[in-house]
Amino acid sequence: GLVAYNAAISACEKSGNWLKSLELIGQMPQARVQIDTITYNAAVSACASSGEWMEVSKLLVEMQHCRLQMDTITYNAAIHACGMGGEWIKAVKLLGAMRQGKVPVTTISPCAVISVCGECVAWEKALELLSIILSSKTQVDATSYSAAISACDKGGAWEMARWLLSLMLQDKVQVNTTTYTAVISACAKGGEWIKTLEYLSAMLQGKVRMDEVSCG
Numbered sequence: 001g002l003v004a005y006n007a008a009i010s011a012c013e014k015s016g017n018w019l020k021s022l023e024l025i026g027q028m029p030q031a032r033v034q035i036d037t038i039t040y041n042a043a044v045s046a047c048a049s050s051g052e053w054m055e056v057s058k059l060l061v062e063m064q065h066c067r068l069q070m071d072t073i074t075y076n077a078a079i080h081a082c083g084m085g086g087e088w089i090k091a092v093k094l095l096g097a098m099r100q101g102k103v104p105v106t107t108i109s110p111c112a113v114i115s116v117c118g119e120c121v122a123w124e125k126a127l128e129l130l131s132i133i134l135s136s137k138t139q140v141d142a143t144s145y146s147a148a149i150s151a152c153d154k155g156g157a158w159e160m161a162r163w164l165l166s167l168m169l170q171d172k173v174q175v176n177t178t179t180y181t182a183v184i185s186a187c188a189k190g191g192e193w194i195k196t197l198e199y200l201s202a203m204l205q206g207k208v209r210m211d212e213v214s215c216g
Contacts, residue, residue, distance in 0.1 A: 095113045114129050
């Protein structure tokens, strides 16, 4: 029945066998088993974990055709898939769809989109999303800050990178090697050698481990 199929598809996610999850969901109509949101969530998660964002997109379309409500789990898994595929525009659209559909947005959702934007050098969009989160007084973790700072580094926005680091320190968010490395890299690219040395000194004083990129 439905419970058995859902459990089997969930097992596919844990084992990384996304193809089998699609095969199982395809068998359900023939077996006259009604597919529900939990079924699709399990399949979406299985495909997302393997970075198969195109398959995730197809599953979302199927859900709409079946008039099944997409919930927070569906969206978060889909956003994760977009991150794996470098599809930051799709990730931003999914976050927008969550808000329009009044689907509960957890901290994970916007933070995951910021990470995607950071990886794809969409620093302006990353900052926009970060400002929205901050204005809503939602807790922002080090990963989200680091992703936005990394995007600024890649986009040559060293002043923004410095500003974000100051926000982290102000909010008492733990600053790690990744964060400092991105800020140091951004300042170096901007020719701000004094600031670069200041941040290297801050790493030493804070006993943050320096890597080759920070020192190079």
